[in-house]
Amino acid sequence: MNHESSLVNQLTDRLIAGELRPGARLSEAALAKEFDVSRNTLREAFRVLGEQGLVNHIPHRGVSVASPNTSDVIDIYRVRRHIECSVLENAPKNHPGAEEMRRAVEGAHAAAAADDWLRVGTLNMSFHNAVVSLSDSSRLMRSFGNVLAELRLAFLKVEVLDFLHAPFVERNQEVLDAYLNESPRGAAAKLGAYLGDSERQVLGAYARAGQA
Amino acid sequence: MNHESSLVNQLTDRLIAGELRPGARLSEAALAKEFDVSRNTLREAFRVLGEQGLVNHIPHRGVSVASPNTSDVIDIYRVRRHIECSVLENAPKNHPGAEEMRRAVEGAHAAAAADDWLRVGTLNMSFHNAVVSLSDSSRLMRSFGNVLAELRLAFLKVEVLDFLHAPFVERNQEVLDAYLNESPRGAAAKLGAYLGDSERQVLGAYARAGQA
DNA sequence: TAGCATGGATTGTTCAACAAGAATAGATCT
DNA sequence: AGATCTATTCTTGTTGAACAATCCATGCTA
Structure with a gap:
């Protein structure tokens, strides 16, 4: 190395x-x-x-x-919506990335049951990386990875506690189910709603922390 | 500086x-x-x-x-489709970026009439940058700029001549018109078709040049 | 208090040196 | 000849010291 x-x-x-x-x-x-x-x-x-x-x-x-402020957070979620939703909406059926998504959701359920919230957070990131992997685009994955890393800094800044991710395990499950059993459009819409709620939660933490 | x-x-x-x-x-x-x-x-x-x-x-x-091969080109166009189409489809009406798009198209028409193909190429890039600017996302614009720069290297590698961009001036015009007068969905669809044709042209140049 | 010099600290950049890995040419063997 | 090993050479990787350029905090002056 x-x-x-x-x-x-x-x-x-x-x-x-x-x-x-x-x-x-x-x-x-x-x-x-x-x-x-x-x-x-x-x-x-x-x-x-x-x-x-x-x-x-x-x-x-x-x-x-880097110390993302609220406009950075908003920008980051804009990127997430554009990339994740577009990829999911245009994803083919039976992509190997779906298996990654399934593993992430399953593991997150187990980790949540065991109160291992750090692991839940890690698997949440795995899930969304898996979503983007449905695009088969290395460049998209790289850019997305950078944005997720930056978002991680935003969490750290306002101390978004890991167990707050709990409700989102079920949301990921729903996105996955919609992708597998319903339409890509429906899955993308669910993911978009998810991202909206997630963004609101982070911005709420910023407001409470009195940060710009 | x-x-x-x-x-x-x-x-x-x-x-x-x-x-x-x-x-x-x-x-x-x-x-x-x-x-x-x-x-x-x-x-x-x-x-x-x-x-x-x-x-x-x-x-x-x-x-x-960097010397993009065909799979790089394919990857680059994947990114373009996801980003540009998603941005355009979700763009609000009356965004200032539309004025930039208009200027780029107008200038390209003039430059094409004057056989200034280098300028046509530059304005083509301006147009697509303007499209992404509709997202109001600095991160998306940065990532997109990097990808476009890489695509420029691909053009150089197989010597995609600038005047080959001629037909695309009209295509940009159509995309703009669809965005202004029809629906974002329609504009995104037109842009997606544009990108497909553009990708085919570049890959064709690669095939002729005998490059991987 | 506002503004301004001054000194100290940090970054920006260069240079020379050496270690470490890669490439080339040559020698050896079959 | 062709393949393989080896020694030499070139390039990159990294360091430490040095100095210039800029910023920052301090205290002075008005």
Whole structure:
């Protein structure tokens, strides 16, 4: 494995784990020391993360963990609606991605029963990644992955607690059922409604947290 | 303006101008000398372009100009269909982006009459960027811009001549008219057909050029 | 208090060096 | 000749130190 690529992965892991909080400044000197790499190598990784939207880079002011505000959240959900719904609506029957969706829903049910809400959250992301995989487009999946990662930062920022995802397990189930047994259009409509509710919940958390 | 950001722009310009041909290897030493920057600074720019899909980076083998093959082209058009059609179908009436679309079509007509095919190509890109701007989503526009830039490399690779865009000026006009006067669904359908024909033309050029 | 110098810290960029992997050419063997 | 191994060479990966450019906080001045 490439050193730099592994560095990007390490940084990404800590970002989505919340160890590097949204808005936190990432000092080149400090992080270089912590990860035991040179400043130049670290800066290359920063450029990658910057393009992915996980960090902001302001010239001469350094990089900081992306800290999505409400308009960012709205924008992210706009992207989700366009991509996820369009993919689902145009998805073929019997796509292998459907099996991934099924596994994610099933696992989420089990995890919810076991009160393992962290796992529920992870499987929720798997479900939506599986939806986009129905497009058979690697580029769409990459862009979508970046957006989901950014949304994860939004959750962290306002501390959307994992167990709040509980109601959405059943919603995913309904989307899957509609895709399998009804029409793609119906499934896409259910998914759109899901995304609307999810967005409202996140924006509500922002309002409670008094964040822009 | 930031030095590095300007370097990315310079490199992008030369890429889409075709001065750096698809598949060409980009030697760090040579390019650093040419742009009068250090290898380290150049490498930072490479990481940005890599995330944008304009260059490929293989560890220990350096970076080369992206050279989309037929499956890349197919993937790119998949993305275009999902994004452009979904945006257009869900676009509100009276969005300011419609005025941009109109200007692009009008200008393309004039440029075509003047045999200025390079300008026709540029305005064609403006038109489709304007379509995506109907989404009011900066992230969607950014991702879409990257994909269009990559498609530009595909054109360059098989030398899709600019005047081949001629029939598409009228198609854009029809899409615009449908959006303005008919239904978003109808406009999206027309755009989808447009994209199908455009994709076929590019793939045809690939077949003639004997490229994968 | 508002505005302005000043010093300290951080980022931007370069350079030279070396390690590590890949590619090339040459030598060897069958 | 053709294939395979090997040594050399080239390129990339990474580092550390250095300096310039810019920002930021502090305290001074009016």
